[in-house]
Amino acid sequence: MQRAYLASSRALSVLLVLVGSAMVVSALARGGGVLALGVVIGTLFAALGVARLWLMHAAGSGDGE
Numbered sequence: 001m002q003r004a005y006l007a008s009s010r011a012l013s014v015l016l017v018l019v020g021s022a023m024v025v026s027a028l029a030r031g032g033g034v035l036a037l038g039v040v041i042g043t044l045f046a047a048l049g050v051a052r053l054w055l056m057h058a059a060g061s062g063d064g065e
Contacts, residue, residue, distance in 0.1 A: 006056070013052040020045030 020042045027038025 006060075009056065010053065013049045013056070016049030016052070017046050018049075020047070020049060 023038050023042030023045060025042075027036045027042060030038075032038055
């Protein structure tokens with residue numbers, strides 16, 4: 001059960017990164033600037049996915065740090 005939870009959590013994190021990146025690329029391709037809504041929201045989605053992956057890795061390393 002724990003392995004399934006970790007796998008689904010990792011898959012969701014990767015999906016967040018991919019969707020966020022696609023939003024940024026799409027917004028920029030349509031002529032949006034750096035502060036366009038798609039760029040800002042996409043960057044936040046990607047950052048959330050990366051943060052989730054980083055926290056999962058940090059929690060699973062067991063270094064005690």
